[in-house]
Amino acid sequence: MRAAIRVLLAATATAALAACATAEGSGDSTQSASAYDYPDTPYPSTYRPYPGAPTALVGATVYDGAGGRIDNGTVLFADGKVVGIGGADLAIPAGYTRVDGTGKFVTPGVIDIHSHLGDYPTPSVDAHSDGNEATDPTTPEVWAEHSVWPQDPGFTRALANGGVTSLQILPGSANLMGGRSVTLKNVPSRTVQGMKFPGAPYGLKMACGENPKRVYGGKGRMPSTRMGNFAVNRQTWIDAREYAEGDRDKRDLAKETLAGVLDGEILVHNHCYRADEMALVMDMAKEMGYRVAAFHHAVEAYKIGDLLRENDVCSAIWSDWYGFKMEAYDGIPENAALLYQAGACVVIHSDSENGIQRLNQDAAKAQAAGARMGIEIPDAEVVGWFTLNAAKAMGIDDVTGSLAAGKMADVVLWNGDPLSVYSRPEKVWIDGALMFDANDPQRRPVSDFELGQPGEGDVK
Amino acid sequence: MMGRMLLAATAVLALSSPATAQDFAITNATVATGDGSAPIENATVVVRGGKVVAAGANVQVPAGVPVSDGRGTWVTPGIFATVTDLGLWDVGAVGESNDTTARNSPFSAALDAAPAVNPRSQHVLISRAGGITRAAIAPSAASSIFAGQGSMIDLGSDPQAVRRPRAFQFVELGEAGARLAGGSRTAAHTLLRNALREASRFGEESGLVGGPNRPAEVTTGDDIPVDPRLVESDAERATDVLLTRFDAAALVPVVAGRQPLYVHVERAADIRSVLALRQEFPRLNLVIVGAGEGWMVADEIAAAGVPVIADALTDLPARFEQLASTQSNIGRMQDAGVKVAINAAAMEQPRYLPQFAGNLVALASVPRAAGLSWGEALASITSIPAEISGFGGQLGVLKPGAIGDVVVWDGDPLEVSSTPVRVYVDGVEQPLENHQTGLRDRYRDLDESELPKAYDW
Numbered sequence: 001m002r003a004a005i006r007v008l009l010a011a012t013a014t015a016a017l018a019a020c021a022t023a024e025g026s027g028d029s030t031q032s033a034s035a036y037d038y039p040d041t042p043y044p045s046t047y048r049p050y051p052g053a054p055t056a057l058v059g060a061t062v063y064d065g066a067g068g069r070i071d072n073g074t075v076l077f078a079d080g081k082v083v084g085i086g087g088a089d090l091a092i093p094a095g096y097t098r099v100d101g102t103g104k105f106v107t108p109g110v111i112d113i114h115s116h117l118g119d120y121p122t123p124s125v126d127a128h129s130d131g132n133e134a135t136d137p138t139t140p141e142v143w144a145e146h147s148v149w150p151q152d153p154g155f156t157r158a159l160a161n162g163g164v165t166s167l168q169i170l171p172g173s174a175n176l177m178g179g180r181s182v183t184l185k186n187v188p189s190r191t192v193q194g195m196k197f198p199g200a201p202y203g204l205k206m207a208c209g210e211n212p213k214r215v216y217g218g219k220g221r222m223p224s225t226r227m228g229n230f231a232v233n234r235q236t237w238i239d240a241r242e243y244a245e246g247d248r249d250k251r252d253l254a255k256e257t258l259a260g261v262l263d264g265e266i267l268v269h270n271h272c273y274r275a276d277e278m279a280l281v282m283d284m285a286k287e288m289g290y291r292v293a294a295f296h297h298a299v300e301a302y303k304i305g306d307l308l309r310e311n312d313v314c315s316a317i318w319s320d321w322y323g324f325k326m327e328a329y330d331g332i333p334e335n336a337a338l339l340y341q342a343g344a345c346v347v348i349h350s351d352s353e354n355g356i357q358r359l360n361q362d363a364a365k366a367q368a369a370g371a372r373m374g375i376e377i378p379d380a381e382v383v384g385w386f387t388l389n390a391a392k393a394m395g396i397d398d399v400t401g402s403l404a405a406g407k408m409a410d411v412v413l414w415n416g417d418p419l420s421v422y423s424r425p426e427k428v429w430i431d432g433a434l435m436f437d438a439n440d441p442q443r444r445p446v447s448d449f450e451l452g453q454p455g456e457g458d459v460k
Numbered sequence: 461m462m463g464r465m466l467l468a469a470t471a472v473l474a475l476s477s478p479a480t481a482q483d484f485a486i487t488n489a490t491v492a493t494g495d496g497s498a499p500i501e502n503a504t505v506v507v508r509g510g511k512v513v514a515a516g517a518n519v520q521v522p523a524g525v526p527v528s529d530g531r532g533t534w535v536t537p538g539i540f541a542t543v544t545d546l547g548l549w550d551v552g553a554v555g556e557s558n559d560t561t562a563r564n565s566p567f568s569a570a571l572d573a574a575p576a577v578n579p580r581s582q583h584v585l586i587s588r589a590g591g592i593t594r595a596a597i598a599p600s601a602a603s604s605i606f607a608g609q610g611s612m613i614d615l616g617s618d619p620q621a622v623r624r625p626r627a628f629q630f631v632e633l634g635e636a637g638a639r640l641a642g643g644s645r646t647a648a649h650t651l652l653r654n655a656l657r658e659a660s661r662f663g664e665e666s667g668l669v670g671g672p673n674r675p676a677e678v679t680t681g682d683d684i685p686v687d688p689r690l691v692e693s694d695a696e697r698a699t700d701v702l703l704t705r706f707d708a709a710a711l712v713p714v715v716a717g718r719q720p721l722y723v724h725v726e727r728a729a730d731i732r733s734v735l736a737l738r739q740e741f742p743r744l745n746l747v748i749v750g751a752g753e754g755w756m757v758a759d760e761i762a763a764a765g766v767p768v769i770a771d772a773l774t775d776l777p778a779r780f781e782q783l784a785s786t787q788s789n790i791g792r793m794q795d796a797g798v799k800v801a802i803n804a805a806a807m808e809q810p811r812y813l814p815q816f817a818g819n820l821v822a823l824a825s826v827p828r829a830a831g832l833s834w835g836e837a838l839a840s841i842t843s844i845p846a847e848i849s850g851f852g853g854q855l856g857v858l859k860p861g862a863i864g865d866v867v868v869w870d871g872d873p874l875e876v877s878s879t880p881v882r883v884y885v886d887g888v889e890q891p892l893e894n895h896q897t898g899l900r901d902r903y904r905d906l907d908e909s910e911l912p913k914a915y916d917w
Contacts, residue, residue: 157775303903303906320809332899332900333896338903365815367877438827458786459827459828
């Protein structure tokens, strides 16, 4: 299976600047070589969808992830792909297993754009601390996939309690350039290659603000200030451009990643809290000829919703985390709603092995905070915050993130309204294969780590 | 040798209601009393003089009490958050603003959160806006297994936050305690026993316990406990003691059972070891905090009558001491007869308590999972933490005679889309503004055509 993924691409810096934002910030997508074909992928995905029966979900309220809602809807999928989505009148071909969704809800599989599962797995012992190569402020040469422990029990919780079908594993934020991210299908596997999302573009994790300057300032080296952060970043980009504009014959792992960014093949995911710093980063991106796909954490994004819209940058945020560090002091629960009002792209993320189990609830909290200040956002749009918008910012939106014919059959059947605290995933399909069923004690993954331990196979 | 007691302020002073308490009644609301029962539709709550005088259906509002129509709203007791660090910090990672830990202090058990509380902390204000009216607060252990003494506070806007200082002692006896004690559980348990023995001896020699003039036992939240640290005593101490005099004195009420000992443990075996402490120290008034594997020993906890403040949604083996963690933990313990409150320390912010309680209701419809009924879930963040904190019948419930902590919500309080619209502490309506609401109002739009945003306040 070779999904031809179109990478969110700015062919040149000029094109990136010219990209006009849409209301939900999808940006210009132009055809590019599939990342699957990129010569820089020596650890290719070996994931293949598991077998699934042709299935017709009928009678449920369907949120398609793209802003659509169908009451008493029908979702058809077979051979790993969505075949059709429609109302009660949608014809169900012969041979389909009907699943009655009366009183239930269907959404696309949940996507977490910001996870450290596998590279900071549980148990959270020092021996498992594989998320920050905190030995140099720029380490674009490291790849998160080389740290991912597929046996992290957190993957199974994200599936069973969170309905998560795809997720981006990022390096940590100790470094200005933390390394490459990897996008996974949330399928148990003996190897990380067996989880890798076929054809998904790589990301480059960057971080501004307190973390890099604290980590390296604490070691008595640059950067120890925010201006130091920028100086190190800019010089690194200048050196990378020189490499990228040359013949690239000499292998240089760090510069290959940065050249991939400059080529538009690798998407920048930038940890950044403060509005003023995000504005500076967007100018740095223009200066150096790349674009930022998403600011992560972005607790002050609401202060610059206009700039984020104009620059077509998504904000991947919690609903209401604040105060745990100085640069998080101005976090407010209305962040998502104010961004939405400004026409900027909203993604709800977790950055947490616990929060990833409740992204739907986090989105609902953000929606409610908006409603209280008069910003009414339809449920169907809010579902997009943890499905299609995440997929867009990760460059996988043409194959997953919404329920549309031809897309991967990544589907969650919820036992109630997914924006209610009282609802849980009942069934989760990944590429049309049933990977979790609350009604079947055996249809639940159990990590190697948990075998023979107390609570093995428990509901969790 | 008798020590002279320095008695603190009386209960009357501490619990007197502010003069601004106003009588009020809310009618036609959905009222949930917090005692574990189901919500009552078209019900009424009446508060007079800072106290609840009636709550339920068919309540007649006394003449002269101002009535507001609560149609469409829900009314609950104020949320009781335990265990928290509210009022002890401003920014977590800004050390100079953070009084939760004292890594370099020579003291441990003697540390007292009460004088450090800042009632104007944004986290107090934000939690109040989230419907929390009371909280247990405690330092975090950093220099010893003993974190120090926690307080019971209210979240009202008046400057008097601490309602019961030195309300409990907090100790770490699991993995964290092992590290703090020197590297192992053996060290933690040895340190604990030695400390309790030293405290016991100090208590006898100073006259703090056992003497004919010892202070009355304090078992409820009504009274301000004696501060044993300030007892003037000439009691000689052995030359090989480990505890400072202050730390030993602080542990006297723990050994005597007058001050509850909150013990943080997760593993089933650790819970058993804690329950077994009563064989050596029979008067210990234990409360278990965490208890991630509590469901595995639920019958034993129930038989011991030890209440639990448990993490609600922890379901990962984050540490080896909690391999069996499951979101069904609280439901299973409750089914076994354990008194369980939801631990506010096991979430990003205490204002998530209703959401976490709501998640336990959700579990009730998940096959094989153990959850709570709606009424039980509300009780786990209201009446049960109040009972564990020594305020049973006074806080966390809407019933005649209870303190007038009342929250009016714009919908089902356990639902993520709901929020408080009015919050009362001691019958006094509270301001709900804070740093976050100021930012929200300033950035409602991004228009700076006339002046910069800095003038928008």
